[in-house]
Amino acid sequence: MVRIIMHGCNGHMGQVITGIVKEDKDAEIVAGIDLVDNRDNGYPVFKSLKDCDVEADVVIDFASAKAEDALIDACLEKKLPVVVCTTGLSEEQLAKIREASREVAVLKSANMSLGVNTLLKLLQDAAKVLAPAGFDMEIVEKHHKHKLDAPSGTAIAMADSINEAMGNEYTYTYDRSGRRQERDPKEIGISAVRGGNIVGEHEVIFAGLDEVIEFKHTAYSKAVFAKGAVSAAKFLKGKGPGYYDMSDVIEANA
Known part of the structure; x- marks a missing residue:
């Protein structure tokens, strides 16, 4: 006890x-x-x-x-x-x-969340295989309209977990609106959505040529x-x- x-x-x-x-x-x-x-x-x-x-x-x-x-x-x-x-x-x-x-x-x-922390380990394993094969990595997180910080600490933790697995070679991009240039292969994109009463949703996208792999965690309460x-x-x-x-x-x- x-x-x-x-x-x-x-x-x-x-x-x-x-x-x-x-x-x-x-x-x-x-x-x-x-x-x-x-x-x-x-x-x-x-x-x-x-x-x-x-x-x-x-x-x-x-x-x-x-x-x-x-x-x-x-x-x-x-x-x-x-x-x-x-x-x-x-x-x-x-x-x-x-x-x-x-x-x-x-x-x-x-x-x-035990689920999120299990996912952090899975992301490291996936990144070690997919990143060297040329897959681009993007993170999209969604939370309720009252959340003050963006991106979420969890989204940053996911990016850090991936980056650690890859020897910390990647930079993070939070906003592409002010740039007109091709995506850097050594970047991890992080996007934040705020609205309604979304408790928490995190999606990690590994986008390659002709195939996309997605990891997603949704908190319903x-x-x-x-x-x-x-x-x-x-x-x-x-x-x-x-x-x-x-x-x-x-x-x-x-």
Whole structure:
């Protein structure tokens, strides 16, 4: 049984994770952290992790980037492993999280979906075969109209995964509207679509002569990210200092 502190428990993802854990016999949320305490979650809620006096194995962080520094400081003080799911973090905050992993276990991933992280490995295998054969690579991502960043962190992670497999020889092109020139064979195109309530859709296209191969992941609800976060929390229980990502979770469960 993994005992979880839910950081951002009354936000949308915090509530999704709360619902999922209630149905999981191998996990329990023993406390929540949120500035707003306006509902009965079935566990005590504190305004900060520093104030929390409940024993736990790991923290799941799905909150605001503004709260990240205080969270990491408290995790270091309490020697608590943390699954960092909060997005929009600054370079300074990312550096602080990496530094914290020298003292506590930290898991950070651009996308918590087990499906997306399995796809990252498949893309590397495909790129090693198809890119040398002259296939062009394009990524198209679609999200709801309220998403602020473009392209998505997941799309960039996919491009990075492909690029790593190819020795980091490729550049990224985000917008071709200002150029009138033939496509560079050493580029990965990344396009962003925003509209409606699309949860998340990522398509990777390998386009060759007379044939096209496509890899696609579609998230129909945010529950896929919540399930991945809970799996990550189970993985992190009892781990010593170190920096992990979802590929470690997949490998451990293989």
